[in-house]
Amino acid sequence: MFNKAIAKIKEWFPAPEVHAHCDGPCGVYDPSAARINAEAVLSMTKKILDLQPPAAGDQNAMATYQNTITRYIQIKEEQAQLTKEELLILWTDYFKPEHLQKYPDLHDTFWKAAKLCSACKVEVSLEHANQLMESVQKIHQMFWATKSRDVAWYKAS
Amino acid sequence: MFNKAIAKIKEWFPAPEVHAHCDGPCGVYDPSAARINAEAVLSMTKKILDLQPPAAGDQNAMATYQNTITRYIQIKEEQAQLTKEELLILWTDYFKPEHLQKYPDLHDTFWKAAKLCSACKVEVSLEHANQLMESVQKIHQMFWATKSRDVAWYKAS
Amino acid sequence: MFNKAIAKIKEWFPAPEVHAHCDGPCGVYDPSAARINAEAVLSMTKKILDLQPPAAGDQNAMATYQNTITRYIQIKEEQAQLTKEELLILWTDYFKPEHLQKYPDLHDTFWKAAKLCSACKVEVSLEHANQLMESVQKIHQMFWATKSRDVAWYKAS
Amino acid sequence: MFNKAIAKIKEWFPAPEVHAHCDGPCGVYDPSAARINAEAVLSMTKKILDLQPPAAGDQNAMATYQNTITRYIQIKEEQAQLTKEELLILWTDYFKPEHLQKYPDLHDTFWKAAKLCSACKVEVSLEHANQLMESVQKIHQMFWATKSRDVAWYKAS
Amino acid sequence: MFNKAIAKIKEWFPAPEVHAHCDGPCGVYDPSAARINAEAVLSMTKKILDLQPPAAGDQNAMATYQNTITRYIQIKEEQAQLTKEELLILWTDYFKPEHLQKYPDLHDTFWKAAKLCSACKVEVSLEHANQLMESVQKIHQMFWATKSRDVAWYKAS
Amino acid sequence: MFNKAIAKIKEWFPAPEVHAHCDGPCGVYDPSAARINAEAVLSMTKKILDLQPPAAGDQNAMATYQNTITRYIQIKEEQAQLTKEELLILWTDYFKPEHLQKYPDLHDTFWKAAKLCSACKVEVSLEHANQLMESVQKIHQMFWATKSRDVAWYKAS
Numbered sequence: 026m027f028n029k030a031i032a033k034i035k036e037w038f039p040a041p042e043v044h045a046h047c048d049g050p051c052g053v054y055d056p057s058a059a060r061i062n063a064e065a066v067l068s069m070t071k072k073i074l075d076l077q078p079p080a081a082g083d084q085n086a087m088a089t090y091q092n093t094i095t096r097y098i099q100i101k102e103e104q105a106q107l108t109k110e111e112l113l114i115l116w117t118d119y120f121k122p123e124h125l126q127k128y129p130d131l132h133d134t135f136w137k138a139a140k141l142c143s144a145c146k147v148e149v150s151l152e153h154a155n156q157l158m159e160s161v162q163k164i165h166q167m168f169w170a171t172k173s174r175d176v177a178w179y180k181a182s
Numbered sequence: 183m184f185n186k187a188i189a190k191i192k193e194w195f196p197a198p199e200v201h202a203h204c205d206g207p208c209g210v211y212d213p214s215a216a217r218i219n220a221e222a223v224l225s226m227t228k229k230i231l232d233l234q235p236p237a238a239g240d241q242n243a244m245a246t247y248q249n250t251i252t253r254y255i256q257i258k259e260e261q262a263q264l265t266k267e268e269l270l271i272l273w274t275d276y277f278k279p280e281h282l283q284k285y286p287d288l289h290d291t292f293w294k295a296a297k298l299c300s301a302c303k304v305e306v307s308l309e310h311a312n313q314l315m316e317s318v319q320k321i322h323q324m325f326w327a328t329k330s331r332d333v334a335w336y337k338a339s
Numbered sequence: 340m341f342n343k344a345i346a347k348i349k350e351w352f353p354a355p356e357v358h359a360h361c362d363g364p365c366g367v368y369d370p371s372a373a374r375i376n377a378e379a380v381l382s383m384t385k386k387i388l389d390l391q392p393p394a395a396g397d398q399n400a401m402a403t404y405q406n407t408i409t410r411y412i413q414i415k416e417e418q419a420q421l422t423k424e425e426l427l428i429l430w431t432d433y434f435k436p437e438h439l440q441k442y443p444d445l446h447d448t449f450w451k452a453a454k455l456c457s458a459c460k461v462e463v464s465l466e467h468a469n470q471l472m473e474s475v476q477k478i479h480q481m482f483w484a485t486k487s488r489d490v491a492w493y494k495a496s
Numbered sequence: 497m498f499n500k501a502i503a504k505i506k507e508w509f510p511a512p513e514v515h516a517h518c519d520g521p522c523g524v525y526d527p528s529a530a531r532i533n534a535e536a537v538l539s540m541t542k543k544i545l546d547l548q549p550p551a552a553g554d555q556n557a558m559a560t561y562q563n564t565i566t567r568y569i570q571i572k573e574e575q576a577q578l579t580k581e582e583l584l585i586l587w588t589d590y591f592k593p594e595h596l597q598k599y600p601d602l603h604d605t606f607w608k609a610a611k612l613c614s615a616c617k618v619e620v621s622l623e624h625a626n627q628l629m630e631s632v633q634k635i636h637q638m639f640w641a642t643k644s645r646d647v648a649w650y651k652a653s
Numbered sequence: 654m655f656n657k658a659i660a661k662i663k664e665w666f667p668a669p670e671v672h673a674h675c676d677g678p679c680g681v682y683d684p685s686a687a688r689i690n691a692e693a694v695l696s697m698t699k700k701i702l703d704l705q706p707p708a709a710g711d712q713n714a715m716a717t718y719q720n721t722i723t724r725y726i727q728i729k730e731e732q733a734q735l736t737k738e739e740l741l742i743l744w745t746d747y748f749k750p751e752h753l754q755k756y757p758d759l760h761d762t763f764w765k766a767a768k769l770c771s772a773c774k775v776e777v778s779l780e781h782a783n784q785l786m787e788s789v790q791k792i793h794q795m796f797w798a799t800k801s802r803d804v805a806w807y808k809a810s
Numbered sequence: 811m812f813n814k815a816i817a818k819i820k821e822w823f824p825a826p827e828v829h830a831h832c833d834g835p836c837g838v839y840d841p842s843a844a845r846i847n848a849e850a851v852l853s854m855t856k857k858i859l860d861l862q863p864p865a866a867g868d869q870n871a872m873a874t875y876q877n878t879i880t881r882y883i884q885i886k887e888e889q890a891q892l893t894k895e896e897l898l899i900l901w902t903d904y905f906k907p908e909h910l911q912k913y914p915d916l917h918d919t920f921w922k923a924a925k926l927c928s929a930c931k932v933e934v935s936l937e938h939a940n941q942l943m944e945s946v947q948k949i950h951q952m953f954w955a956t957k958s959r960d961v962a963w964y965k966a967s
Binding site: 073078094095099101102147148149 | 398405406409
Binding site: 423427430431432446447450453454456457 | 580584587588589603604607610611613614
């Protein structure tokens with residue numbers, strides 16, 4: 026079935042140009058971009074869970090609490106969205122039919138990772154944020170393997 | 183293999199919330215959004231191909247030509263990007279493991295459609311712009327079938 | 340007075356080019372775009388009103404509540420803004436002096452619809468969200484009437 | 497007819513909150529924002545018209561020419577769009593039914609100004625760019641008159 | 654040390670083109686843009702501090718409160734970000750080595766102003782919002798002095 | 811003089827919170843983001859210079875040429891802007907008065923790097939694109955030195 030799919034895709038895109046992280050032909054792909062965003066999702070998830078609501082009736086403390094938690098949630102949302110976008114650029118522009126032959130779970134890996142990005146928006150879940158980091162690490166390894174390069178995985182935080 | 187993939191995905195997302203076109207839980211998905219954008223891609227592709235360059239040496243005509251073709255290219259780029267985003271929201275948020283069982287070519291359909299969006303940016307190709315419209319129409323039919331609704335396909339232009 | 344206004348406008352724009360939904364000359368206008376967004380505004384308004392605050396003192400439940408309500412409010416805001424933008428593109432680019440003659444309440448219809456978009460941001464009002472849907476439906480009918488086409492009104496949700 | 501329109505609008509918006517330039521309730525409206533953008537549109541229009549195409553066959557000069565004119569066109573496009581957005585925020589959020597009574601040509605003034613923004617995108621027209629500046633100046637005067645303030649009109653360039 | 658820095662910068666940018674507020678060569682710089690945004694930051698800060706939380710148990714009042722405070726916080730965030738961007742365009746594009754000689758505290762002035770923008774996001778602080786307005790006013794004066802123009806400082810609110 | 815500046819800044823920001831790449835408190839800074847963007851600027855600069863204009867009179871070839879060069883220029887513009895934004899987040903949010911004491915050329919390093927981003931937009935200059943890469947590498951080293959970490963510099967392309 027994969028062979029059929031690959032043949033069909035190849036027929037549609039006979040000479041695929043090399044695209045890149047910017048969704049353009051710059052040839053500069055790097056899963057680090059997704060990793061930085063996913064780290065922020067994990068960091069924000071922790072901070073939201075750790076934030077203590079103020080005592081009822083303290084209007085100033087409530088203003089500060091609302092300001093902080095609203096910003097954390099917005100940043101988590103934005104960073105989860107950016108993680109998704111960076112990953113989908115790899116899936117739609119970098120990976121090609123020949124990669125699908127080597128990695129038959131390519132589509133599922135990206136589908137799962139993209140759904141994890143959405144889950145990290147909807148929920149405040151340490152478990153899913155950690156799974157997202159693992160997905161990004163798996164994609165990092167698949168990606169550099171296709172280029173026969175050994176780029177070390179590290180975290181900024 | 184699909185069953186295995188579905189089981190894995192289901193394990194990860196035991197109770198998937200209903201998401202929507204806005205990448206949020208509004209429950210309002212409609213492939214029309216992608217269709218409107220894809221129509222614009224096709225329209226711009228035609229206009230770019232039809233635009234006649236000015237005679238050399240006419241500075242005013244050159245300014246007008248450059249203004250027009252640059253805008254057409256920008257609009258094609260933007261609309262192809264929006265088509266891609268609208269389609270990928272359906273793929274990552276609306277479609278679920280049970281749909282994959284019913285449509286085993288779900289992933290390939292969206293991969294091909296997303297790659298067509300990129301091709302319509304890189305090229306000025308009537309053929310690919312028309313194929314993109316066909317992909318969007320196919321997705322329109324798959325989508326409404328999952329809801330057992332019969333929504334007519336129409337074009338605005 | 341309308342005739343005077345029309346004459347003045349015509350004098351300013353002697354040969355108006357056909358613009359489109361993308362604010363460009365693609366000729367692809369479709370009020371569906373505004374309708375999808377307005378449906379999301381209505382859906383989010385309902386969900387915000389239905390969401391129950393957690394008991395005081397449950398920090399985890401508070402994190403989840405804040406995450407959910409902040410996202411609902413953000414999506415409502417964004418979708419109301421997009422509804423406004425889609426409507427104003429029709430008003431500023433599609434509708435022309437000859438349409439104003441046929442629909443003397445054109446300006447007021449759009450002014451009211453745009454103000455409803457703002458009201459749906461400022462408030463959590465089912466009444467205004469429903470009125471916005473009615474405004475969009477009215478504009479849908481005016482729009483397709485100018486094209487002598489009979490496009491059915493439907494909702495995605 | 498205006499009275500009828502005003503009555504209808506007032507009925508819909510019984511207690512309009514004061515909105516602002518940010519499309520929010522900050523109460524900070526200032527037509528200067530639109531004026532700065534419109535000045536940029538005029539400046540870019542001039543520069544596009546003044547730019548001399550290179551001799552055929554000089555590849556380096558062509559790269560520089562394309563880079564410069566594409567950027568000028570993009571900036572003109574972006575600034576015309578921002579002018580439109582700033583003006584429409586005034587129209588949809590600041591101006592209220594009581595202002596319409598005082599300025600019966602309120603709607604036409606803004607419709608014309610918005611259509612000029614679109615014309616300045618589509619064309620490379622000094623005439624329309626200058627008319628846009630005049631429209632913004634007229635709106636500046638109407639706006640500050642409603643606040644009984646005398647704010648001097650100046651240009652940054 | 655400044656002379657050395659200036660020499661180095663001059664060596665790198667032998668013939669700096671005049672850039673502008675749009676980060677392009679339109680020549681239209683005006684610190685008013687930053688001032689309008691900073692006024693909104695101050696206004697929102699006041700409104701957040703003044704907003705009274707509802708009594709516990711009133712679900713409708715809680716929905717309204719959350720909608721209002723979330724929007725205020727988002728607008729403060731967005732306007733503080735825009736203030737920062739407008740100021741940094743002046744610093745990176747308008748001000749040149751010769752200005753640094755005249756204003757040796759140029760870098761520190763902008764660094765402090767940019768850090769104030771961030772502080773106004775993180776906190777709900779009237780003191781920092783007022784200091785931001787003072788920073789913008791100081792930059793307004795430095796800016797117009799370099800052009801030998803006397804443009805009055807005013808506030809829209 | 812630096813001591814004075816530092817004292818003044820410290821007085822303003824007595825307890826600076828740790829900010830991050832997302833302009834939020836996630837603690838995830840990584841100059842890789844700027845490096846990926848700067849690589850794209852360099853790559854696009856090369857491609858623009860290498861692109862051969864078509865023979866006069868070939869309308870199809872002209873459409874393709876315009877599509878390609880306009881996209882390259884847009885991507886260069888966007889990536890240079892993103893490089894600038896990523897760098898300025900480090901300057902305004904990560905680096906603090908104590909770092910200025912250790913790196914007295916901190917401000918000049920960032921000013922020069924930001925001006926290089928603008929130069930890479932205005933020009934099609936291999937020399938400036940290479941200098942931008944060097945600036946980003948210098949900042950990479952300064953940044954990780956402040957964290958006493960040894961993160962290897964690599965390029966994705």
